[in-house]
C-alpha cells in the first residue's frame with residue numbers, strides 16, 4: 720500500500736486497475752476498505768483510487784479541525800502525484816461532503832460525480848453542538864461510544880439481525896479509527912459550508928444513490944439533490960441503510976458501472 724506526503728500529511732491510498740480514473744472517498748468514521756467490493760467490481764475496467772482521508776485508516780491525523788476543504792485539497796494533491804488530470808469523484812456520506820468541496824474548488828478536474836448516502840446542507844446549530852461533544856468523547860473515551868451509537872443507524876435491522884459479518888466489518892472499521900482523527904473530522908463536518916447553491920451549477924454527469932432506509936442522510940436529501948442537479952440520475956437502493964455500497968454491493972456496483980460507461984463514452 721503506497722503512501723504519499725501531501726500538504727505535510729502522510730496519506731495512504733490504493734491505486735488499482737487501469738483505464739479512466741475513479742476516486743472513491745469513504746465516509747465517517749471509516750477507511751478506504753469501505754470500497755473493497757467496488758474495487759473488485761471496477762478495477763478490471765477502470766483505475767480505482769481509494770485514499771484514507773487524513774486522520775482515518777493508515778493516513779496521518781492533523782491536529783485541530785480537519786475541514787472538508789482540506790480533505791478535498793489532499794485529494795487534488797494525490798491526483799497530482801498520481802498524474803491524474805481529471806477523474807470521476809465518488810463519495811459516501813462525509814465522502815460526499817468532500818466531493819462537493821472538491822467540485823467547488825477543482826471543477827475542471829471532475830468528469831463525473833457519484834453522491835452516495837450524502838447531503839448538501841450544513842449542520843444545524845444543534846448538530847454542530849452534538850459534533851463537538853462527540854469529538855470530546857472520542858478523545859476522552861475512544862471510539863466505542865461513537866461506534867455503538869452509530870451502528871444501528873448505519874445498517875438496516877435486517878442486516879443487523881442476519882448478516883453478522885457485515886456488522887462486524889463495519890464495527891471493526893469504526894473501532895480501528897484513531898480518536899484524534901475522528902475528533903478532527905467531527906469538527907470539520909460541523910464547520911462545513913452549505914453546498915445547496917452549488918448543486919445548480921453542477922454540469923457533469925451525476926449519479927446519486929441512497930439506501931431506502933438510510934437513517935442518517937435520508938432519501939429526501941437525495942431527492943433534493945436530484946431535483947437541483949440537472950440531468951442527474953437518482954437510484955434508491957431497497958433493503959439498504961446508510962452504507963448502501965456494502966449492504967447492496969451488487970446493485971450499487973451495477974449502477975456505478977453503467978454510470979461510468981456513460982461518463983467515459
Ligand code: MLT
Nearest residue numbers: 746747811812813814935
Ligand atoms: C458519515 O457516514 O460519513 C457520517 O455519518 C456523516 C455525518 O455524520 O454527517
